[in-house]
Amino acid sequence: MAGIASRRLAKELKEIHTQGCPVGIQLLSADNFEEWHLSLEVMGDSQYQGEVFALKFRFEPQYPISAPAVQFMVTDKYKSPVHPHVYSNGHICASILGTEWSPVLSVIGVCVTLQSMLASCKKKERPPDNDRYVRHAPDNPKQTRFHYHDDTV
Amino acid sequence: MSIDPLEKWLASDVHDPSDFPKSATTLRDLDGSLRCNICGELFSAPVTLGCGHCFCSVCVREAIQVKAECPTCRKTTNESHIRSNPQMEAAVEGWRNSRALVLRLCLEEEKRRSAPACAPSTISSTIKKRKRSPDSSSSPTTPEASNERPDKRANGPSSSSQEVTIIASADLVNCPICQKRVQMKRVNSHIDNGCRSPSSSDIERTRSKPAQAQKNAWSKILDRNVSGKGKAKERDGDCAPLPKASYQVLKDKQVKDLLVDQQLPTTGDRNAWIARHQRWVLIWNANLDKQPEQRKTISELRAELRRWEEGRSKAKKAPVVEDAVEYEKLNKAQFDRLIAAARPKNSRDTQTQTPADKPPDEGKENGGNDDDDDDVIVLD
Ligand SMILES: [Zn+2]
Ligand SMILES: [Zn+2]
Ligand SMILES: [Zn+2]
Numbered sequence: 001m002a003g004i005a006s007r008r009l010a011k012e013l014k015e016i017h018t019q020g021c022p023v024g025i026q027l028l029s030a031d032n033f034e035e036w037h038l039s040l041e042v043m044g045d046s047q048y049q050g051e052v053f054a055l056k057f058r059f060e061p062q063y064p065i066s067a068p069a070v071q072f073m074v075t076d077k078y079k080s081p082v083h084p085h086v087y088s089n090g091h092i093c094a095s096i097l098g099t100e101w102s103p104v105l106s107v108i109g110v111c112v113t114l115q116s117m118l119a120s121c122k123k124k125e126r127p128p129d130n131d132r133y134v135r136h137a138p139d140n141p142k143q144t145r146f147h148y149h150d151d152t153v
Numbered sequence: 154m155s156i157d158p159l160e161k162w163l164a165s166d167v168h169d170p171s172d173f174p175k176s177a178t179t180l181r182d183l184d185g186s187l188r189c190n191i192c193g194e195l196f197s198a199p200v201t202l203g204c205g206h207c208f209c210s211v212c213v214r215e216a217i218q219v220k221a222e223c224p225t226c227r228k229t230t231n232e233s234h235i236r237s238n239p240q241m242e243a244a245v246e247g248w249r250n251s252r253a254l255v256l257r258l259c260l261e262e263e264k265r266r267s268a269p270a271c272a273p274s275t276i277s278s279t280i281k282k283r284k285r286s287p288d289s290s291s292s293p294t295t296p297e298a299s300n301e302r303p304d305k306r307a308n309g310p311s312s313s314s315q316e317v318t319i320i321a322s323a324d325l326v327n328c329p330i331c332q333k334r335v336q337m338k339r340v341n342s343h344i345d346n347g348c349r350s351p352s353s354s355d356i357e358r359t360r361s362k363p364a365q366a367q368k369n370a371w372s373k374i375l376d377r378n379v380s381g382k383g384k385a386k387e388r389d390g391d392c393a394p395l396p397k398a399s400y401q402v403l404k405d406k407q408v409k410d411l412l413v414d415q416q417l418p419t420t421g422d423r424n425a426w427i428a429r430h431q432r433w434v435l436i437w438n439a440n441l442d443k444q445p446e447q448r449k450t451i452s453e454l455r456a457e458l459r460r461w462e463e464g465r466s467k468a469k470k471a472p473v474v475e476d477a478v479e480y481e482k483l484n485k486a487q488f489d490r491l492i493a494a495a496r497p498k499n500s501r502d503t504q505t506q507t508p509a510d511k512p513p514d515e516g517k518e519n520g521g522n523d524d525d526d527d528d529v530i531v532l533d
Contacts, residue, residue, distance in 0.1 A: 003464045004192055010167040011193040018171040061464065064191060065215050102224045103216050104190040 054078040067101035198442040210439035237442035370418035
């Protein structure tokens with residue numbers, strides 16, 4: 001049976017199955033071990049009250065040694081959150097998804113981190129280079145080498 | 154057919170702390186504490202870094218290759234800090250060998266406590282308990298329990314070929330001697346046989362269809378070592394760690410010689426040789442982090458290397474893993490049911506293990522592993 005990536009993801013799925021997700025996070029689909037979708041909502045007081053977002057995770061066979069490709073989905077139903085680290089095409093500039101990825105992180109762990117990134121947002125605005133980036137952005141955000149903005153924003 | 158491989162796989166092959174009922178928190182904690190946070194499995198060749206964090210040797214060696222830090226606390230580290238942890242290894246082996254039994258006793262106890270024989274006042278709590286673990290009735294979590302499932306009936310009298318299919322999907326445990334996956338009820342006879350009865354890895358091996366040349370090259374090598382030196386001898390053989398090679402300064406011939414020295418196949422191109430040798434050094438050195446009696450033999454290591462290569466080439470050819478596609482087709486409904494069950498859940502009290510916030514901007518442009526893609530866009 002498939003390698004370490006599938007086994008790790010199966011464990012994560014099983015954990016979601018038995019423990020449930022943290023508040024504000026829900027599994028939308030996990031039909032295989034290549035791509036999962038989860039919805040994300042910021043609970044309590046925030047700039048994003050009443051908004052629901054969706055995250056797309058794509059996994060390589062080297063997961064969790066290599067980070068998943070994570071982005072907000074932009075569809076009829078879901079929009080990319082307006083945030084200084086999130087581009088309008090859904091790509092996210094967060095070091096945890098790039099150079100600061102650690103193989104002990106998990107899908108739920110990433111969701112929680114992004115949830116708190118949104119929760120701590122003071123001002124809803126796009127990254128300054130949004131238009132330029134979105135025009136040339138690759139399909140897979142992992143192919144972008146982001147210069148991480150100040151993570152404390 | 155009443156077998157649903159996915160559910161069975163999730164239930165009986167992929168073990169994790171949540172196999173234990175929620176009421177048994179201490180057992181969940183115990184099980185979790187003996188697992189590697191990278192792969193989620195019970196530690197295999199546990200090693201400790203300078204910071205004290207513990208991982209499977211293979212897992213952490215792989216992680217350090219990508220980034221020279223502890224995956225848990227991010228303290229800078231390198232391979233020279235890796236220390237094997239025989240005490241942890243012994244604890245894990247003890248737990249590995251008693252886990253199924255403890256789990257069964259635990260589930261029996263759970264069942265007895267929630268049995269409807271008790272006074273009416275406790276019935277409501279009984280129902281709640283059942284709701285919280287919806288899978289406890291439909292998907293058995295112990296290998297023994299899955300023997301009682303209707304699949305045997307569905308298969309009729311078992312012939313040896315049917316046996317193989319069943320073995321491949323469930324009922325497997327790790328042999329405490331040779332670490333191979335063996336059918337639970339066969340463990341004793343397998344050990345009595347000097348670990349010679351087929352393991353699941355042998356079964357997987359006969360099923361896969363790699364390129365013919367590759368296959369021949371591998372089978373020659375694997376055969377030679379099975380029939381050649383005795384296991385014990387191999388195990389005692391030279392146990393020195395292999396040094397890493399600086400491939401970029403080596404000529405093709407020299408890279409090839411590295412493989413020849415290790416009696417590994419030289420199929421493929423230079424990149425394939427380097428990948429093969431690099432992986433070999435990694436699993437060889439990781440194997441030495443096990444106590445001598447727990448170590449795999451050279452031929453087992455070669456078989457492992459071969460499976461790793463097959464997995465890689467499969468992944469390269471098609472982005473979609475064959476198994477997963479088949480699974481999806483065959484078990485879409487099943488999967489949907491699982492997902493549906495997983496979806497509408499409310500809060501859980503514990504947070505996942507997110508490492509402490511890193512200092513802002515520290516990771517800026519420090520390379521990592523993704524620095525040589527051609528189509529990288531650099532933003533500023
Ligand atoms: Zn591990
Ligand atoms: Zn550490
Ligand atoms: Zn054995």
